[in-house]
Amino acid sequence: MAVFPLHALLLASVALGCVGMAGALAGFWWVLPVAVTVVIVVLVTAAARWLRLPSALVTVLGLAALILALTVVHVSDHALLGFIPTPGTLAAVGSLWSESGSFVARQSAPYEENAGLALVLSALVGLVAVFMETALLGLRMAGLACVGILALLVVPALTLPGSVSIWGLGAAILSALALLAGSRLWGATRLQHVAPTPGGLPRALLVIVGVLAVSLLVPTVMPGFFSGAFPQGSSFNSERAAGVGPLRAVGQGLRESERVQRFSYTTSDGQPKYMRLMSLSDFSQPEFFPQTDNLEEGLAGLADPETNPVSRENPVTTKVTFEDYNEHWLPAPYAPTEFAGIGTEGWSWNPRDLSVFSANSDMSGGTFTVTSSAPQATPDAMRSAAPSNANGDLADYLGVPDEMPESISSAARQFTAGTENDYDRALALQNGLRHNFQYDVNAPLAQGYDAGGMDSMEQFMETRTGYAGHFAPAMALMAREVSIPARVAIGYLPTAPVDDSRGGEQFQVGTGDAHAWPELYFQGVGWVRFEPTPGIPTTPEYAPESGNEPAQDASGQPDQTPSQEPSQPQEPTSEPTDEQSQPPAPGTPEPEDAQQEPSTALMIPLWVLVLGGVLLLLLPLAAVPRFVRGRRRRARLTDMADASLSPQDRANAAWNELEDLSVDHGGSPKASDTPRVRARRMAAGIPAASEAVDRIVSDMEHATYAAPDASWKPSASAADLGTVRNELTNRADRGQRLRATWWPASIFRR
Structure with missing residues (x-):
């Protein structure tokens, strides 16, 4: 995976995504602080990827770089040595954030130069850059990275009707296409050679969750939005944007x-x-x-x-x-x-x-x-x-x-x-x-x-x-x-x-x-x-x-x-x-007509509806990993008993299920291990199932390395896999059992 070309692509994509924001902003006063912030974030994450640091650590470093950039660009006078945040720095940031809300509440879009609004825009675009970098290089999901471009268009679309011009929309589309093409060119896309990569469904679900999270988060963190019906501008804070007159x-x-x-x-x-x-x-x-x-x-x-x-x-x-x-x-x-x-x-x-x-x-x-x-x-x-x-x-x-x-x-x-x-x-x-x-x-x-x-x-x-x-x-x-x-x-x-x-x-x-x-x-x-x-x-x-x-x-x-x-x-x-x-005074009987008024008495706050909708969507999603793992297990057990399949396919089905059981319960097989060494590591923790493990690995070795023999049949059965699974479950603590059942790690394994 070409780290530096991909980060250059990321920087260009963010820049193209920002073109759509220009319609809600008067002039180019915001370009320099936003550009400096994004460049610092991209440079730090690119260096971390080049050093082959863990993906989660790269994301953390990207967020740290964002904090550093915001401190240097916007509140250096309130930081130690000009770049180390202190409690005074946080107070200054809070003041600027509040100032931005007051500014957009009293001014109409497109917005003139304002220090608080510059901070907010830098923070927003910087967060989007970290999100896109994680999706593109960490998760290797270019489609999810494109959601960041959508987030940059949401801001002007909700702030000022008609602010997203044809040029802004075209730049966003070009940015998304460049991400998709560049990710394949420089190795950030998982290519499917023969069959779909295992775990494709969970990654697709992650894309959906990412879209929902970004769409709901952006209006929330942007000051200036007020309760109302989408797309007039809705949020959970109290300031009203000039986009809502x-x-x-x-x-x-x-x-x-x-x-x-x-x-x-x-x-x-x-x-x-x-x-x-x-x-x-x-x-x-x-x-x-x-x-x-x-x-x-x-x-x-x-x-x-x-x-x-x-x-x-x-x-x-x-x-x-x-x-x-x-x-x-x-x-x-x-x-x-x-x-x-x-x-x-x-x-x-x-x-x-x-x-x-x-x-x-x-x-x-x-x-x-x-x-x-x-x-x-x-x-x-x-x-x-x-x-x-x-x-x-x-x-x-x-x-x-x-x-x-x-x-x-x-x-x-x-x-x-x-x-x-x-x-x-x-x-x-x-x-x-x-x-x-x-x-x-x-x-x-x-x-x-x-x-x-x-x-x-x-x-x-x-x-x-x-x-x-x-x-x-x-x-x-x-x-x-x-x-x-x-x-x-x-x-x-x-x-x-x-x-x-x-x-x-x-x-x-x-x-x-x-x-x-x-x-x-x-x-x-x-x-x-x-x-x-x-x-x-x-x-x-x-x-x-x-x-x-x-x-x-x-x-x-x-x-x-x-x-x-x-x-x-x-x-x-x-x-x-x-x-x-007017609600009646205490002790005053409420009129019958007022008791039957449905339009106001039954009105539910917008944030309650949004939260309820997200929960209703996420609850079924929480059961998807368990469903996928169970379906995969049943398919393998069916293959083991299917006489129409070759003995090699039946033996491989048992071995694949044995490996996934180990991974689900915390096992971490090494790529350099032979099947026998890997089986020995599994059996070490479950001695009562060692015979079942031996039969499964023997079948796999015979199917892989032995000369073809039409009379040979695998000796392992579904009962052997059941024995292994029961032993792993009995020896696992409560947390491991919950993870193995509801969030099995094997469905994310290639």
């Missing part, structure tokens, strides 16, 4: 089987609020994301009427306490004018939508206070407002994407036919969606058009079924179609009040309260919220639904106790529902 995250929160409380708040007027995080205004990308450029550092400008020219009338103070919160965006009622209690470092705000951004995503346990003033929206003020499309500063909020479905445009024209002003058009759009579409948070996921981009909008208009992640951008796009500036806000619904420890009332917000709503701009009023989602039982007072009694004050805040999770009705319906999906 805020609208889709709303659906993920609504579908969570267990409610997780994110934060709680109290208000100076005692009323619950829509807690707003961010807004979406660019609908030209495959996935909709908030804009994080042109942010103002610090929060002092929010309190300045010149930089934040919103109304200061009827201010309300809201105190927020975080429980389990790991977002970068600060929840606050619209429109915020002042923040207190959060310090001055690490904060920035967007003058366009007044969202507040933090460089740190973990705010659990913190508190802050925000002062806000809601827009003074009334039907008369909005109906008499001048058209906003004449305002050049709002041009970005009027653009529609080139690929916008005609169904959205035609629906906008149909809903607004006969209206005379922007307010009446906005009201017609809201109520048109509420009356002609149905609410269902699970149907879009099941049918493959979960919220997030323009493709989902097209299918949403066809099925007329979705949730807030569909209704909000649909109304915003329709509003732009009829020349009303619009954007989409992401945040949390108002919730029902609960008693706090001090005898007052607070409002608790959890995963099930995630929501999205459109905001439309009116001259002299500002950005105004509308509610097109039919799952929300109430609309703002200034935007009443036909036949729906007003239930909110002039500021747009509810004055009645709202549903804790009003965006999760029991059944999809075009009419609003008053059912509340």
